[in-house]
Amino acid sequence: MKKVPVGILGATGMVGQRFIQLLDDHPWFEVAAVAASDRSAGRRYSDACRWLLPGAVPSKVAGLPVRPLDPALDCELVFSALPSDVAGPVEESFADAGYAVCSNAASHRLDPDVPLLIPEVNWQHTALIGVQRRRRKGFIATGPNCSTAALTLALRPLHDAFGVRRVFVVTMQALSGAGYPGTASLDILGNVIPHIGGEEAKVEQEPLKLLGTLTGDGVAGASIILSAQCNRVPVRDGHTECVSIELETKTEQRDVVAALQNYEAPPGVIDLPSTPRRPVVVRTEPDRPQPARDRDAGCGMSVSVGRVRPCPLLDHKFVLLGHNTVRGAAGGSIHNAELLVKQRWLG
Ligand code: NAP
Numbered sequence: 001m002k003k004v005p006v007g008i009l010g011a012t013g014m015v016g017q018r019f020i021q022l023l024d025d026h027p028w029f030e031v032a033a034v035a036a037s038d039r040s041a042g043r044r045y046s047d048a049c050r051w052l053l054p055g056a057v058p059s060k061v062a063g064l065p066v067r068p069l070d071p072a073l074d075c076e077l078v079f080s081a082l083p084s085d086v087a088g089p090v091e092e093s094f095a096d097a098g099y100a101v102c103s104n105a106a107s108h109r110l111d112p113d114v115p116l117l118i119p120e121v122n123w124q125h126t127a128l129i130g131v132q133r134r135r136r137k138g139f140i141a142t143g144p145n146c147s148t149a150a151l152t153l154a155l156r157p158l159h160d161a162f163g164v165r166r167v168f169v170v171t172m173q174a175l176s177g178a179g180y181p182g183t184a185s186l187d188i189l190g191n192v193i194p195h196i197g198g199e200e201a202k203v204e205q206e207p208l209k210l211l212g213t214l215t216g217d218g219v220a221g222a223s224i225i226l227s228a229q230c231n232r233v234p235v236r237d238g239h240t241e242c243v244s245i246e247l248e249t250k251t252e253q254r255d256v257v258a259a260l261q262n263y264e265a266p267p268g269v270i271d272l273p274s275t276p277r278r279p280v281v282v283r284t285e286p287d288r289p290q291p292a293r294d295r296d297a298g299c300g301m302s303v304s305v306g307r308v309r310p311c312p313l314l315d316h317k318f319v320l321l322g323h324n325t326v327r328g329a330a331g332g333s334i335h336n337a338e339l340l341v342k343q344r345w346l347g
Pocket residue numbers: 009010011012013014015016035036037038039040041069080081082083084086087104105106144145146176177178179180181324325328329
């Protein structure tokens with residue numbers, strides 16, 4: 001198969017770098033263009049970017065010139081890792097010009113005709129692209145907020161099997177989730193910050209769209225009540241979430257564990273290059289999951305769940321962990337793009 005040339009908007013940032021790392025040697029995509037702000041435009045990628053991931057900048061990208069954010073890149077598909085305040089109009093200009101835009105930004109996630117996707121969770125919501133194309137040549141498809149991505153992967157099999165009624169979640173979110181340079185070291189070293197702007201609303205709203213039902217021109221949100229408290233903690237990568245759930249059906253703990261353990265990607269998703277063998281990995285040790293030890297499960301695409309136990313307030317509680325810049329950002333968007341190729345929305 002001839003590889004699809006792709007561009008990356010916001011290529012020099014935290015998520016942009018993860019895209020470049022994950023796309024190096026990707027079987028279906030190759031990076032043809034990188035774009036960022038006027039501060040970087042015109043420079044070689046390796047000069048413009050402060051590379052934060054292990055190893056060197058992949059050689060195929062190091063010498064690429066950083067381009068401005070004009071929809072004049074030599075590719076059909078662009079990944080967006082732009083800050084939300086910039087992403088809104090820029091992504092629209094690319095989609096209007098005919099590009100397929102796979103975005104990580106929050107700007108368009110809740111637009112009625114824009115799919116918010118996690119392939120294992122709601123692969124069929126790509127049908128919204130057909131609706132969106134009535135008003136533009138290309139389209140925008142989005143991935144959820146990083147905490148939402150991990151949480152919703154664990155909620156999907158429980159909602160399917162038992163119906164989820166209420167969720168209470170407390171997050172402990174890694175520093176890489178704030179981008180680079182992100183939170184100042186003197187604010188976070190030896191500290192916890194109990195506020196991440198806009199995060200709690202995203203975690204309370206986005207799972208409803210992801211777990212919702214297609215209604216022709218939009219999605220009817222799932223009837224689940226979520227309450228989120230989000231904290232920034234001094235961890236480099238990997239968001240940990242303490243979750244309590246109430247279910248529609250009275251359920252034994254072993255059945256909750258079995259539903260999580262047996263969860264598999266549906267046909268049409270299971271064979272995508274980025275689909276992990278297990279979307280949810282259940283840990284049985286009393287002290288797992290931990291970000292330093294579990295964030296790379298399934299190459300960063302699996303969510304680890306542990307400490308499943310009864311909850312005296314709701315029905316069951318557990319701890320989950322997801323890699324915020326892989327499953328929660330670049331890896332999730334690449335997975336979405338693979339789904340779009342497989343379903344022939346591209347090309
Ligand atoms: P970041 O490290 O701050 O990177 C931002 C990128 O956008 C850089 O390439 C930067 O280019 C570019 N940029 C900034 N201001 C710009 C402007 N005014 N015009 C054009 N380009 C501009 O942020 P990040 O953490 O990678 O996040 C990127 C997006 O992904 C955000 O929308 C974020 O909410 C979302 N997201 C992040 C995570 C995560 O874990 N970090 C997870 C899920 C979603 P220069 O280098 O040239 O300034």
